Amino acid sequence: MTRIVILTLIALLALPVVADQKSAWQALREGKAFLLLRHTTAPGTGDPEGFRLGDCSTQRNLSDRGRQEARRWGKLLVRRKVEQPRLYTSNWCRAQDTAQEMGLGAVETLSALDSFFSDPESQAAQTVELRKAIDKVPKDRPVVMVSHQVNIKALTGVAPKNGEGLIIALPLAEPPKVLARIRQP
Template identity: 45%
Template structure:
């Protein structure tokens, strides 16, 4: 008969080994798919029929001041220092995922243009179809129609990134987005865009 201490030691050692194995398994279950999923999103973004639609990064406040002027950033709600950092970090994340350059389109509002520029992925092209509808809600339907038409006319080429506003994202997709968050869209049928991932 084995001494009680050695049996206890053997059981304890075996349990410790099983615990370590279970922890490793849990880590692989939760970490690996996340990395794999993100890699697959980057791969999809490079494929025709997919675009990244994103909300501008942090610009504290709501809407714009009364009487703001579109051509004068000083009259608008603008990115904070944090928002500028967020834009640069998102650009770095995209480059790390293999998106070295892109066709970048933006709302003409300064907070969107600055977000798009901060990505550092190429020249930024202002697009009225992405302009804010927050204080022009009567234009929502026409703006969304223009965006669908734009998506329908997209030619194959470099990845496409669209920088816009919360209400515009919701009007097109039915989804809300956080500050600086992006939705990867399948736009093969612009009348029925599908969200296939979140950045």
């Protein structure tokens, strides 16, 4: 029993400091933060050998569960009054499908959100590009970005689960300030 308590405390201490979620959601609505979301459930790891962007049949894709999770994200954002968000995704089908299943509007691809899982040596350059892209994105409406675990961890130090999101303060600090960690709805 004591070991479980100690392990639980260690796990909690490893979580980023999080402001109250109400303030984080308000910052997102006001353009003072953005939501960076890991795509929802797509069984497996990485992509099959020989996968091609633009050809979903060659990639690891969302399961039915992942599609349901994405729709729940859409409903959560509506409940939280995150209206007409700018939706950006990587070029991977599972990220695009996550954003489209939310049902919140047009989805735009942003190469800076692309996974570097199969090319870990590009992590530093890809993370610099992501930071630049975040700085350039118009903040006149809430911003929601759908990416991959490796990208989110490289940027924030947080390794999100499938369908988990981080509300991150703007302008982007070094390291980025995570205002809230939102579990998969």
